[in-house]
Amino acid sequence: DIQMTQSPSTLSASVGDSVTITCRASQNINSWLAWYQQKPGKAPKLLIYKASSLEDGVPSRFSGSGSGTEFTLTISSLQPDDFATYYCQQFSSYSTFGQGTKLEIK
């Protein structure tokens, strides 16, 4: 099984800040990684796929990078709507998700 580890688990920030979330895979997954945003009571929403490709309709302040085992999601100029929980997910071998990073308002 490929394990995905996100850090931090919780992140406090203010509107206008730039934040970065890290995701590490237990083995090489090349660029087969996606990022999702989830709000309470809702399904996850796809933000980024293949590590750095922005899903249609997702604001350009979201960006992803990395390959192999280490990946990052960066949100620049945080907006009020961005406060949510973020998950990484590998699909190199079956599919597994990270444990999530809760982005909260400072």
Added chain:
Amino acid sequence: QVQLLESGPGLVKASETLSLTCTVSGGSISSSNWWNWVRQSPGKGLEWIGEIYHSGTTNYNPSLKSRVTISIDKSKRQFSLKLTSVSAADTAVYFCASGLVLCSGGNCYSGIYDYWGQGTLVSVSS
């Protein structure tokens, strides 16, 4: 755009079988997407259960494989999940999702979940 809607009992007794159906609208169930089940519980976060292609080909999470069956009914535009011998650990919100496929270097990878159902809570009672 594709819409997905889960349906099924919200309460299942321990040791019995959980059965859920996902109805697809706004798109073809015979497209190149794979059709997935994902669940979310407080204890285990998001967990992929398995997927099915319109041909009937399936892939399952190895940790659940012995208890899971996913099937498809193209005439009804539905795919379904059966999970046997449930316990409290199977209490979760169950989502269905469509999975995009990306191909590179002769290999194809499904697992980009672009459309999701709203989710349905299934509780297992003792």
